[in-house]
Amino acid sequence: MSGEAGDVPGLDPAINRVPPERSRWGRRSSGEQRNGSEHDRGGSTYAALDLGTNNCRLLVARPAGDGFRVVDAFSRIVRLGEGVSLTGRLSDKAIDRAMEALAICRTKMKNRGVTRARLIATEACRAAENGAAFRDRVADELGLMLEVIDRETEACLAATGCTPLIDPQAEGAVLFDIGGGSSELVRLEQSQRTRRGPPLPQIRGWVSLPTGVVTLAERHGGIRVTRESYERMVQEVFGLIGPFLAEHGISNLRGIHMLGTSGTVTTIAGVHLNLPRYDRNRVDGCWMNAQEVNAVVDRLLDMSYDERAASPCIGAERADLVLAGCAILEAIRRAFPCQRLRVADRGLREGMLVQMMRDDGAWGGEQAAAL
Structure with missing residues (x-):
């Protein structure tokens, strides 16, 4: 599958105004x-x-x-x-x-x-x-x-879009989707293979947290973030994860990895890779270990707002939100301290496309052919 972060290279990015007429949809x-x-x-x-x-x-x-x-x-x-x-x-x-x-x-x-x-x-x-x-x-x-x-549909679509990135050698993954107003956590078993078409997600449990990067930054501030205010954000989100952790906590994490989809985690990956400009082909599917994630977050916490805005993988539009996203990620990592994180530059849209194409039998009726 393919996706992007911004316009696909080579396509006309021109803005065309649309008259207020009824569409054909x-x-x-x-x-x-x-x-x-x-x-x-x-x-x-x-x-x-x-x-x-x-x-x-x-x-x-x-x-x-x-x-x-x-x-x-x-x-x-x-x-x-x-x-x-x-x-x-x-x-x-x-x-x-x-x-x-x-x-x-x-x-x-x-x-x-x-x-x-x-x-x-x-x-x-x-x-x-x-x-x-x-x-x-x-x-x-x-x-x-x-x-x-609804939030359940949002979690299911994210799982559908990201399932192809689960390590086939792993027992499953903890998927997270850090949004602007809510964040979804999904406990995934190893996906169900199909003869044709993308694999089918196997959802063991999910939760939608009523906070995201925009709402968290509005409550705690996103321009000037100290390590103390950052920790307050982490603690707030960690408290929201408690009930899901109690039900779906994993005693043995060796066979499980994290799978992240959102602007937060793709930004972290871009900074980690020291990209001169964001490159979806290098970010989507890349792996990071716990120490590498820690190093990026520490680096971001040491930056001023202006330095974050000047970063080619953050920019002015995300500079006041990225540390709120890191705080949500840190809360998730404390709840599920997996050592490996796979980064997904894909999610809801890819999940919608897969569902529509699967419903239409676009891959030769793979629903009946599930193994």
Whole structure:
């Protein structure tokens, strides 16, 4: 499978405004959207859009081999959930940023001839009292029907997208997805192989923590972070993990590794690799040991805000959030002190694409052929 962190190289990144006309995608009971007629599976083009608390991300892909080939992509930090933890509402500026990003996504889907799409929204729209009004505006002005998924669905989609990165020699993994407004933890057994198509995730347990990098940074501060304030963030999140740890704690971690998907963990990997600019091909699937993660976090804690903003793998848009993400990761690592971490630059969108393609039998009816 393929993904990206930002626009796929070689594709036109130009911003095209979209007129407020009805799109060819209509609402379906499952939250998925298609064009007016039943699509031709042989030429299907799929789109997966994830509008989160911090980011708006899109993947457009076609089935290829036992996975898929990405033909277009988009990623932008919009901070839709900025201030929601304090006011309970999406702000006008945040809505405008999200509308602009969604308009770009709509143009990309139209230009690529998307025949089936799933467009999801997560914690910011779940929590905001004006979330429904925002979705109505998106539908009226852009013709896009956003589906607000629950936390269990979010955890399952992340697991589906990341399952191919579980070490086949391991007994399983602890998957974490650190979001802007919530963070998901999933205990995975070794995945179920299929004759064709990606492996099927085997979920033993999951939990969604009601905090993410945006909400944690808003409570504790993200510009000036001391080791004391950092530890307070860690302790807050560790307390939220307690019930899940009590049920799914592992006495023997030698056969288990961590599997992380989020801007936090890909940023840590980029800093660890000393990349002059973010490179998804080097980050996705890379391994880090506990000492390497510790070294990066210490390095980030010693940086000023301006130094973090100047880092090519962090930038000004993440400089005030990255240490909140590290604190969430540290709490997870204290609960599940695995020695190996695999980094995934993939997640919800890839999970949506896999589910849609699997439902359509894009890989030759692999559901009936599961071993």
